[in-house]
Amino acid sequence: xxxxxxxxxxxxxxxxxxxxxxxxxxxxxxxxxxxxxxxxxxxxxxxxxxxxxxxxxxxxxxxxxxxxxxxxxxxxxxxxxxxxxxxxxxxxxxxxxxxxxxxxxxxxxxxxxxxxxxxxxxxxxxxxxxxxxxxxxxxxxxxxxxxxxxxxxxxxxxxxxxxxxxxxxxxxxxxxxxxxxxxxxxxxxxxxxxxxxxxxxxxxxxxxxxxxxxxxxxxxxxxxxxxxxxxxxxxxxxxxxxxxxxxxxxxxxxxxxxxxxxxxxxxxxxxxxxxxxxxxxxxxxxxxxxxxxxxxxxxxxxxxxxxxxxxxxxxxxxxxxxxxxxxxxxxxxxxxxxxxxxxxxxxxxxxxxxxxxxxxxxxxxxxxxxxxx
Ligand SMILES: Cc1cc2nc3c(=O)[nH]c(=O)nc-3n(C[C@H](O)[C@H](O)[C@H](O)COP(=O)(O)OP(=O)(O)OC[C@H]3O[C@@H](n4cnc5c(N)ncnc54)[C@H](O)[C@@H]3O)c2cc1C
Numbered sequence: 001x002x003x004x005x006x007x008x009x010x011x012x013x014x015x016x017x018x019x020x021x022x023x024x025x026x027x028x029x030x031x032x033x034x035x036x037x038x039x040x041x042x043x044x045x046x047x048x049x050x051x052x053x054x055x056x057x058x059x060x061x062x063x064x065x066x067x068x069x070x071x072x073x074x075x076x077x078x079x080x081x082x083x084x085x086x087x088x089x090x091x092x093x094x095x096x097x098x099x100x101x102x103x104x105x106x107x108x109x110x111x112x113x114x115x116x117x118x119x120x121x122x123x124x125x126x127x128x129x130x131x132x133x134x135x136x137x138x139x140x141x142x143x144x145x146x147x148x149x150x151x152x153x154x155x156x157x158x159x160x161x162x163x164x165x166x167x168x169x170x171x172x173x174x175x176x177x178x179x180x181x182x183x184x185x186x187x188x189x190x191x192x193x194x195x196x197x198x199x200x201x202x203x204x205x206x207x208x209x210x211x212x213x214x215x216x217x218x219x220x221x222x223x224x225x226x227x228x229x230x231x232x233x234x235x236x237x238x239x240x241x242x243x244x245x246x247x248x249x250x251x252x253x254x255x256x257x258x259x260x261x262x263x264x265x266x267x268x269x270x271x272x273x274x275x276x277x278x279x280x281x282x283x284x285x286x287x288x289x290x291x292x293x294x295x296x297x298x299x300x301x302x303x304x305x306x307x308x309x310x311x312x313x314x315x316x317x318x319x320x321x322x323x324x325x326x327x328x329x330x331x332x333x334x335x336x337x338x339x340x341x342x343x344x345x346x347x348x349x350x351x352x353x354x355x356x357x358x359x360x361x362x363x364x365x366x367x368x369x370x371x372x373x
Pocket of ligand 1: 130283
């Protein structure tokens with residue numbers, strides 16, 4: 001059992017931290033204000049080969065593990081959670097293909113996804129449901145050699161960005177996953193939602209009107225989409241937990257900086273025990289989440305079922321992020337409540353963790369179900 005990163009992993013962390021501090025941190029407020037990631041950022045992310053980190057080199061991937069992936073997402077999230085979520089949501093498409101794709105589908109789709117030429121999405125949620133897969137209403141009807149998709153999806157990250165979406169729809173025998181090109185006739189998206197946090201994440205609804213999908217684009221066995229979704233979302237929870245870890249780490253940095261720089265009665269507020277306790281609690285919570293996230297990344301790299309572990313990791317990481325951003329804001333006093341300080345954005349960015357990739361209540365249901373069955 002070893003609790004340390006390899007030299008290569010430390011080097012990747014340093015490289016991404018430098019990039020994020022130099023290129024993302026200075027524009028993070030602008031991204032948040034405009035709810036838009038400037039177009040020149042995407043090529044930079046591609047140049048750093050951030051879109052296919054854990055996939056086989058023969059498909060254009062980086063041949064690394066999920067540990068490298070979470071380290072990258074964590075460092076990016078420290079500077080801009082919106083950019084990290086673009087990456088985290090993208091990864092659900094290549095992971096879907098790598099787990100369930102045929103060799104032909106992998107050869108066709110993975111190289112463009114791994115290079116970042118195609119941006120991935122995974123679309124399950126609909127207006128009436130996010131937590132209940134049985135309740136989806138998007139339909140896929142067989143017509144000759146094609147399926148015809150009709151319906152709509154809600155709150156889909158990266159939906160308006162060119163590339164490929166894994167879309168879940170109802171077929172005669174259950175829920176089925178489809179590989180859908182976002183340029184396909186009949187695929188359109190709404191204006192991105194005005195979000196409270198993660199602004200710039202490009203979360204929009206998808207309308208599917210007579211979208212013709214060849215049988216060759218069916219992903220995995222027909223009717224087995226629900227089981228596939230639970231396995232895929234486990235990887236989504238891993239990526240999201242890495243974002244939340246980055247947000248928590250940034251909150252700690254901000255709390256320490258503010259506590260040391262701000263004085264009361266001529267002394268830094270860091271001298272107050274109240275502030276010391278807040279900072280100590282923040283670090284304790286962030287570190288606990290860190291090792292859950294890294295361990296989950298290790299388990300994902302080994303293959304196998306990570307559903308239980310990912311549910312408890314995301315549950316803990318999301319509550320950690322909500323609590324530590326609140327405590328770090330408290331360290332700032334009224335200034336933390338203003339847009340002058342980064343902690344205000346981190347506080348808003350963190351809140352989605354308890355909702356996205358399945359609400360916390362559902363994570364508790366998953367954890368308890370596997371303990372008590
Ligand atoms: C920024 C953002 C990005 C997103 N990106 C994507 C994406 O890329 N792809 C995608 O498919 N979706 C995406 N979503 C949707 C998100 O995953 C769902 O909204 C989430 O799973 C919650 O589903 P819901 O909104 O339908 O909530 P609901 O399921 O309606 O839950 C509402 C409330 O009811 C409670 N509840 C519901 N069912 C149960 C139950 N069985 N037991 C106990 N309590 C229950 C919940 O705890 C919650 O408090 C995104 C959402 C956001 C905010």
